[in-house]
Amino acid sequence: MKSLAQVLLAPQSVAIVGQSNDASKTAGRPLKYLRQAGYAGRIYPVNARRDEVLGERAWPSLSALPERPEHVYIVAPTDATMDAIEECARLGVPVVSALANGFSETGAEGEARETRIRQMLGQTGTRLVGPSSLGVVDLRHKVFLTANAAFDEKDLPIGRIFAASHSGGMIGTFLSRGKARGIGFAGLVSVGNEVDLSIGEICAATLDDAGIDGYVLFLETLRKASTLRAFALAAARRGKPVLAYKLGRSAAARELAVSHTGALAGEDDIADVFLRECGIARVDTLEGLIEGFPLLARVPVRRNVGRAPSVAVVTTTAGGATMVVDPLATRGITVQQPSTETLARIKQQTGVAVAPARIIDLTLAGAQYAVMKGALEILAGAPEFDMIVVVVGSSARFYPDLAVKPVIDSTNLPKPIAVFLVPEAPDALMKLSAAGVPNFHTPEACADSVAAALMRRAPRQLPDIPARRSAASRMLDEIEAYALLDRVGVPRAASIALEAGISTAPVLPFAYPVAVKALSAAIAHKSDVGGVVLNVRDGTALVDAIETIRQAAKVGRVIVQPMTSGIGEVLIGYRVDGDVGPLIMLAAGGILAEIHRDRSLRLAPIDIATAREMIAEVASLKTLAGYRGRPAGDLDALANALVALSRLAVADAAVIEAEINPLIVMPKGQGVVAVDALVRMGESR
């Protein structure tokens, strides 16, 4: 049996259901494109109302065909598409792509259609791309199963990148913008609604394709994130890098309520950490996505996380070069001044005395081949740089050969090189691309891609925990929540439960003063309902406090704890996200941390090194690290508590949310202690 990749990208036979006789219509395009490209396999146009389309024989139905086609593209209206998918499944067509809209994006009726599609496919073995897929293209095999207008073009460069997109229009954008930059693709796919095959599964199917060096993804959602992660991990094992643009940096999501973990995290944070944990490099600019792959393919994953990645910026035009410094620095990349030795070696090699500064300005001398080439050799051997960014001035426009030759001749050097051309210099860009040298048209896309490449890390290995959406859930009360914390090992305050309505206080297992709080799974915010009395100093006051709480919060039980104070408070949270699965979060405590949204996230579970990274990422926690002479907090204990809470991912699959707010941080050596906890348990449907 043929593999999914073979029938998807290199089918021997294809059918187009709904192929129109009018090549200017959307449904007229696939046959036109296939013929235009010279597809060598067998093509079966299917049109129930015509014997002939675009001068070729048309077949009335899929069952009338002389063979079972390997890949069917359905470009019919919605209802006819449903019928055609059913027929494909019945006939055992290996793979179907479907263009029609009218599915989950349109509401309940569309959702029902998707459910029916899943039922039709069932166990038949037929796989579906879409619906709402603008198609599947393999430029090498001249497979143009697409209705995207952008493919009506000659001289499309064939490359070694595979592009996949949630947006159908973007596969055309990849094509036209890539062509203008000399960047070609092996194949492109518009994945549509992912009712069956997800973007991760489609890419994973191509991993053994020796003609594909890596992937660029345009993501609108993290639907079916587990298959994306599985693909990314497999790609990492094969050394095939993945570059992604993900919509949603802004989003009303950020303005959402901040009262619980999920909302505080916000959707883009989750996407960011998920992609990072998958080893997927994320860019923020369209041109970074188009131009960035060749660079990514040359940059090894980041090993030393403790140090900011550093680049050498070498140029003949300081003003232009300075433009890459700002966007690099704001993305956390150090533009590194060369060491004295490096400058001495450049002088020795090239005769040029470079002034010590963050930008290595060869001035006009750098326009000489030997000077630029020599400088690149020295910089490639200098230990202080992870990458070299070459900024070329106006010579790139007027003498494109001369200007880029020293860079092209330096591709064998043991350090990645990226080129930013300051003027409009299309010839130089094309020459660089042809030679495989990563090059950029704007300082922003250059910095975006450089940072994305240098920040990319190897995926962390994690147990395979499926994402879940629970139909129903229930809260634990605080005593039950502490029992859960005890199981995973998060330190918490000593606590006892007391019945409300007692007239004398029992002997407590800890000293006064104490805190008294309503004990009820039904109350999430105890202080909002008068359910908290602090600093209770003796037994009489305790009885009074319990009565006060009983009346205010209408509860039958209270929880009593010793008063605890530390030198800081944090919020730690665990949540099973519906898309990406278990997450662990650390945020600074208090209202200002909320306002500044100062927090760090990871997929759970984490190890101690990851916990320490998270602590370093929360800016407010500098105040607990001995900042400006302040006492240091027990950040080791905080790291341990994070690791422990994250272990819920493996210890108890029923927990869908656990938030400790606050976790009191004591002085160094004295630990941390949870003094409140909210836990939500999922219930099976």
Add this chain to the structure above:
Amino acid sequence: MKSLAQVLLAPQSVAIVGQSNDASKTAGRPLKYLRQAGYAGRIYPVNARRDEVLGERAWPSLSALPERPEHVYIVAPTDATMDAIEECARLGVPVVSALANGFSETGAEGEARETRIRQMLGQTGTRLVGPSSLGVVDLRHKVFLTANAAFDEKDLPIGRIFAASHSGGMIGTFLSRGKARGIGFAGLVSVGNEVDLSIGEICAATLDDAGIDGYVLFLETLRKASTLRAFALAAARRGKPVLAYKLGRSAAARELAVSHTGALAGEDDIADVFLRECGIARVDTLEGLIEGFPLLARVPVRRNVGRAPSVAVVTTTAGGATMVVDPLATRGITVQQPSTETLARIKQQTGVAVAPARIIDLTLAGAQYAVMKGALEILAGAPEFDMIVVVVGSSARFYPDLAVKPVIDSTNLPKPIAVFLVPEAPDALMKLSAAGVPNFHTPEACADSVAAALMRRAPRQLPDIPARRSAASRMLDEIEAYALLDRVGVPRAASIALEAGISTAPVLPFAYPVAVKALSAAIAHKSDVGGVVLNVRDGTALVDAIETIRQAAKVGRVIVQPMTSGIGEVLIGYRVDGDVGPLIMLAAGGILAEIHRDRSLRLAPIDIATAREMIAEVASLKTLAGYRGRPAGDLDALANALVALSRLAVADAAVIEAEINPLIVMPKGQGVVAVDALVRMGESR
């Protein structure tokens, strides 16, 4: 006498001192370019060692010329340049531009050269562009007094924008990148070191030029900021907009110490507020600078500061359109969902039922002329939008005429329109540019320019206060500082000074408990030297506290104040910046505000409305505005205190820095009170 603009941009005669006989050399270019362009005036090459250059007669010196040239460009080495400037000044040449390096950028020797140049120019009336100027170009008058390689080009489009740059290379970048986008310039100038003429003065000289609609600036520094501001204000009066890119968003500046106003402000904050207060629109992307002016020229200055500017995003390709939403939203622009009425009117006008969402997706129907045109008409009349962003899909590449025609035919609508083309579509871009429709090649540059244009405000009128750098300064002690606050009207704590060493406490004019602090202009951080005792409860304790402070801080006097507590603390500061002049700053108090660099700046003095804007800009101060049920602070009193402190700019020119930290904010209606103040007075040289 001719104006500076005439001799600078339209001289009747020019001389090139140091003109080389080799057109491939930098010093060989000006004559070559002038002839190539067909400059109609008289050209005098000056070369002391040759009778002929590039086939033309060369003159041995400026004094040997048959007339005094109106504009001399010196392309000679540094020392010869000094001599030539001297000769120009002696001969009374109206304007000189100079290419040579070797001035202040190289250290003391170069600084001395600049001083000598200023002496040479003296009162002669000769004005200088540079040195380190790559030249002055007026494309209309074919004046190519430049050594920039980028001008060796045919078919340069002539436009109505004047470009000025600190970086010489950038004038070439403007040219080549502008040409590729169909954007032309009237003139371009590389201002070099601004030893005499500043970028502001040069642009100001061209304000009466009817062929110039506005300005694009590439700024590396705010040196001579007062002339830039004077130019910007005059440009605003004439309705000629100014667009700027300013290097320095990042900068080690941000990592500087945070202990006083200046450092906390950080250089880029100052640049940002300065440009905003000048009514100059600032972009962050190179392409925003190249492509942004046509849009800026169509957008009126912002009036309603209380509401985020809002745009309609209308498209035929939702995936592509979504790419502009993120960068718009992160820049504070609301992508506004149309009202129900607007959607109904679109339906009525075009027959298309648009789904209610932030993006107005006309789907494929929008490819029809009447649909897009009709939708634009409705959107232009809809009150909920300040601007329309049209996002065009693949049709822009294949049917450029059809795709952009409805937009080109909508330029008469009463609302600015910007176009982002998703595919690579150079023809469509050129057609839009030719029709004067603002258009963008990337979603990021589009959003950058849209935000810069919509955020631009009319310059605030301010008294003309020169920036000063004081050679020396002295601190006031706290009692003296309070006297200054009393003069401008900033409320401060009741205070008395006591001699150290007293054995009985005097009767205080306020009740215990009190705070006791060392009183000395020499101590900036009293608590660091044991100079503070708080919560002193009676006279005996006061005597003890004074003695403790006397011994620890080695002071002869203390200041005593009642203990004050409010519901929040802020830092307010005033500083005369060496570049931009008086500044007023508001920052949240406390260590977290420092870490998050949460603050707002304005040029001083300010009015009460501006003070309120500043308060709204400091995110942490939400906690004093009734956030989440917290008590509200007296923000009216805080606004008054800011206004009062900012008045130092007019009340006392000798104050170069005044910082109140903390200013205690009391509950609403109870005012604010300064409980510490540092004041630095400048001393005349």
